Amino acid sequence: MKIPKRFELAGNTWWVKIVPADAVSHNYGKCALHSRTIYINEEETPEQKRQTFIHELGHAICATMGYQDHDEQIIEGVAQLVYQFMITKRGKHDVDSD
Numbered sequence: 001m002k003i004p005k006r007f008e009l010a011g012n013t014w015w016v017k018i019v020p021a022d023a024v025s026h027n028y029g030k031c032a033l034h035s036r037t038i039y040i041n042e043e044e045t046p047e048q049k050r051q052t053f054i055h056e057l058g059h060a061i062c063a064t065m066g067y068q069d070h071d072e073q074i075i076e077g078v079a080q081l082v083y084q085f086m087i088t089k090r091g092k093h094d095v096d097s098d
């Protein structure tokens, strides 16, 4: 999975920036709702960056749905399971064939 530089949610463009550790207070990343930007700590491993992206995407999705005050534990649980799905999925089931 490649981390996108930008994506859209409900017609709004979001940006993803890989930044120095001090820009995210030495956390893995952060989701800035006002600027629709996900920041990811450049010092983390590629795997951690992908996990952080999925986590912060969860915050962006919840905010887009109107849940500004959402639960961090649910975000992290869903993010971990979505990440597991993404790295373990295999094969294609093409429902559009014939």
Ligand SMILES: [Zn+2]
Pocket (backbone or CB within 6 Å): 055, 059, 072, 075
């Ligand atoms: Zn979080």
